[in-house]
Amino acid sequence: MVSTDKAQEELHPLVDIDRIIHAPARLMMLTYLYVVEHADFVFLMRLTDLTWGNLSAHMGKLEEAGYVEVEKKFIGKKPHSVAKLTKEGRAAFQAYKTSMQQVLNDLPD
Amino acid sequence: MSEKISLKEAERKAFRATFLDGLNDILWGLMILSLVLSAILRENIQPLLNYLPVLVVIVIGIPLFFAAKKWLVIPRIGLVKFTPRRTRKLSNVRWFLIGLFVITLVVFLLPYLNPGAPVSINGPYWLVDAFFGLLIIALFSFMAFSLDQPRMHLYGFLLGLSLPFDVVFEEVTGLDWALGLFVAGAVMLGTGIIIFARFLNDHPIPEGDVYDGVNG
Numbered sequence: 001m002v003s004t005d006k007a008q009e010e011l012h013p014l015v016d017i018d019r020i021i022h023a024p025a026r027l028m029m030l031t032y033l034y035v036v037e038h039a040d041f042v043f044l045m046r047l048t049d050l051t052w053g054n055l056s057a058h059m060g061k062l063e064e065a066g067y068v069e070v071e072k073k074f075i076g077k078k079p080h081s082v083a084k085l086t087k088e089g090r091a092a093f094q095a096y097k098t099s100m101q102q103v104l105n106d107l108p109d
Numbered sequence: 110m111s112e113k114i115s116l117k118e119a120e121r122k123a124f125r126a127t128f129l130d131g132l133n134d135i136l137w138g139l140m141i142l143s144l145v146l147s148a149i150l151r152e153n154i155q156p157l158l159n160y161l162p163v164l165v166v167i168v169i170g171i172p173l174f175f176a177a178k179k180w181l182v183i184p185r186i187g188l189v190k191f192t193p194r195r196t197r198k199l200s201n202v203r204w205f206l207i208g209l210f211v212i213t214l215v216v217f218l219l220p221y222l223n224p225g226a227p228v229s230i231n232g233p234y235w236l237v238d239a240f241f242g243l244l245i246i247a248l249f250s251f252m253a254f255s256l257d258q259p260r261m262h263l264y265g266f267l268l269g270l271s272l273p274f275d276v277v278f279e280e281v282t283g284l285d286w287a288l289g290l291f292v293a294g295a296v297m298l299g300t301g302i303i304i305f306a307r308f309l310n311d312h313p314i315p316e317g318d319v320y321d322g323v324n325g
Contacts, residue, residue: 035120036189042315043187047123052315082188097116 020065021096025050026058030085030093033068038084059083067092124195125257129312130182131304136174137264138298139166145294148287185312202255209248238272245269260300267293 021027028048033039045055062068067089071082085093143162150159191199249265252258271289279285 031116031119032123035116036123036191039123039189040187042184043123043126043189045315046186046312047126 017099018092018096020061020067021093023058025054026062029055029058029062029083030067030089033083033085034090034093038071038082040080040082044083062089065089065092120191120195121257123189124191126186127189128256128258129186129304130178130308131301132174132177132182133258134260134264134297134301134304136166136170136301138294138296138301139170141268141290141294141297145287145291148285148290152285181309184314185308198255202252205251236273238276242269242272245272264293264297267296 021030025048028050029044032044032047041052041055041059044050045052048055050058059068059070063070066086068083069086071084073080073082140163143166146162147159150162153159246265246269249261249268253261253265268290271287271293274289275287278288
């Protein structure tokens with residue numbers, strides 16, 4: 001039987017996990033933004049399969065946290081929004097990735 | 110949350126998404142079929158003039174390709190800028206293809222520019238075509254790897270095998286039809302058209318891009 005203290009010790013890093021990043025939709029968005037320089041909303045929508053409303057709502061939370069910056073411009077008369085990770089966002093994502101991998105690696109089979 | 114975060118796979122998925130439309134396949138197919146037409150016309154009209162179909166594809170097809178990318182594809186798939194590492198890979202492929210195109214052009218035009226030039230190759234023609242066929246297979250495999258486009262392997266094999274096949278076919282039947290090349294071009298064009306039609310159907314243009322930001 002695994003001791004309760006040992007189990008709690010192994011799961012403790014999860015308590016401190018960044019909940020802004022931890023939501024599945026935002027995690028997907030940040031993952032794709034992490035591997036590119038920048039991408040517009042249409043591109044992110046296609047890759048993540050999120051609806052427009054969902055994407056906008058989550059992007060708002062990420063922008064509020066300072067992880068993403070959104071540049072709004074026009075192509076012709078059509079509004080166009082392009083998102084990219086900020087330095088803080090990139091650092092936060094790297095920290096999240098490291099914590100999750102550590103937690104998963106430390107768990108027994 | 111039991112899967113590890115695979116950033117490499119995410120990047121590959123993002124990159125592959127930019128080739129979903131099938132337009133490259135259509136352009137390649139048209140180029141190959143124009144070469145087939147040029148080969149057929151070679152018997153009937155003056156040298157160099159038989160390359161008119163190729164010229165038409167270059168002059169009309171390539172601008173149409175970019176116009177379709179701009180007006181049909183990008184509004185549906187969006188815009189992305191990749192990291193310098195990925196952009197460098199694309200750039201290397203482009204320069205490689207441009208270099209190969211220039212070399213091919215010179216090799217094709219040299220006999221016309223200087224009929225006395227010592228460019229004849231002694232030996233069975235199918236061997237020469239087999240060698241160029243292998244080069245084409247290698248080239249397309251390189252592109253398949255660099256651009257993450259597995260179906261380029263199939264195109265490479267079809268094109269590469271078509272060269273020696275056409276020589277042997279002509280020797281056996283006496284017919285100079287460039288049949289192998291025609292099949293390769295038709296497969297590429299057909300595949301491209303199907304992928305493009307499916308792409309337009311599966312990716313309607315989103316209604317709008319009005320993001321009101323944090324306070325919206």
